[in-house]
Amino acid sequence: RYSQPCHEAMRVDSIAASPFLVWWLLLVCTSQPVASFHHVLQSVPTSPSFDNQPISTSCLRRQSHEPTTSALTSIRGNRNLWAGLTTEAAGDDNAHQSFLITDSLHIDNANRPSVWQTTNNPRDQLALLVVAVGLVVSVFNVQGSYNNQVYLQLQWMTIVLGLTSGIFTLGQVATGYQIDQSTNGRRLLVSDRNVNIYAGCYVLSVSWLACRASRICPHELTKLDAILPWVAAVVFALSALKPAITLWNPGEIFLDNSTTPPLSETELVRARGLLAIGLLACVFAPDCIAFALGGSDWWNRVTLLHPSQSTLESSTAMFALYVNEASMISHRCAKAGVAPFRVIVPAFAIVCLVLAIVPCAAALFWLGD
Numbered sequence: 001r002y003s004q005p006c007h008e009a010m011r012v013d014s015i016a017a018s019p020f021l022v023w024w025l026l027l028v029c030t031s032q033p034v035a036s037f038h039h040v041l042q043s044v045p046t047s048p049s050f051d052n053q054p055i056s057t058s059c060l061r062r063q064s065h066e067p068t069t070s071a072l073t074s075i076r077g078n079r080n081l082w083a084g085l086t087t088e089a090a091g092d093d094n095a096h097q098s099f100l101i102t103d104s105l106h107i108d109n110a111n112r113p114s115v116w117q118t119t120n121n122p123r124d125q126l127a128l129l130v131v132a133v134g135l136v137v138s139v140f141n142v143q144g145s146y147n148n149q150v151y152l153q154l155q156w157m158t159i160v161l162g163l164t165s166g167i168f169t170l171g172q173v174a175t176g177y178q179i180d181q182s183t184n185g186r187r188l189l190v191s192d193r194n195v196n197i198y199a200g201c202y203v204l205s206v207s208w209l210a211c212r213a214s215r216i217c218p219h220e221l222t223k224l225d226a227i228l229p230w231v232a233a234v235v236f237a238l239s240a241l242k243p244a245i246t247l248w249n250p251g252e253i254f255l256d257n258s259t260t261p262p263l264s265e266t267e268l269v270r271a272r273g274l275l276a277i278g279l280l281a282c283v284f285a286p287d288c289i290a291f292a293l294g295g296s297d298w299w300n301r302v303t304l305l306h307p308s309q310s311t312l313e314s315s316t317a318m319f320a321l322y323v324n325e326a327s328m329i330s331h332r333c334a335k336a337g338v339a340p341f342r343v344i345v346p347a348f349a350i351v352c353l354v355l356a357i358v359p360c361a362a363a364l365f366w367l368g369d
Helices: 012-017 019-031 033-042 115-119 122-143 149-175 192-212 228-248 265-305 309-336 341-367
Strands: none
Touching: 115 122, 115 309, 122 149, 122 309, 122 341, 149 192, 149 309, 192 228, 192 265, 192 309, 228 265, 265 309, 265 341, 309 341
């Protein structure tokens, strides 16, 4: 495969691009059933002694265990909105319930923070800048404008911002900055700390791939083809495995409910969304393995046979980077109570349509010859 140039050699554009459409449909479909969950909550009788803590259920056999209206009526000021919600549980005025565990369905709009209040911090400002660059790149792809220095500048900007964002995310985890500590001990990726580690590693990996596949890749980076591609391949593979383990608990590895509680309904929604994103991220793993095994010799043959492949492959990785940043902005907004996850998940699907699906389809149209 790596020694003979042929048309079937590495047409990775069709492999890497078409799952964007499948994944987007998965994300939309997984968000639809939960829209009716609010009606289920309305039928649950309210009681002052209702327990806020999610009870033990399995993924195939679960009961509704979101708290009732009476458990969510007391908000102790805006200072509690970022970390979650302070609820009035039976006999405990200090009971804390995170929006990452129990959604903010019953919070009045007047008590919710605005998007600007939530994103008015250095971490989200950086993420918003990445998304803004992604919108410009989407316009260029729709227009088919690749043969100019502006697009190369946008590639450089995206890669630098992506690497910076990944480093900042891991630093955020190390310092606990805007990390919901109440989710520590929750199952794998539903923990706020773990999902940020995942996002940081992913954005670093996809930034490397966008740079390595591009025409602006520095020669020094190619010398690391024996190491970095394997690391990135593991990250991309785990991006699907970890949500799947979180969701299905294979072999009942999370059996001790006292140390690792079962998933709440809100955490199930989040885990399904992460699984949909992770299935897409796995598509980049074969690219990484090809770079690890073939190195520059293989990639030079590919770009010689298909000159547009370099731009197409790099752009596809950039789309994934934009979606990752938009996903984390959505995550932080839902965590702060800006809107329920049941509203933000479908809205995020629309954002993905603009940042990834449309420009990816356009790139295949202009560069897929």
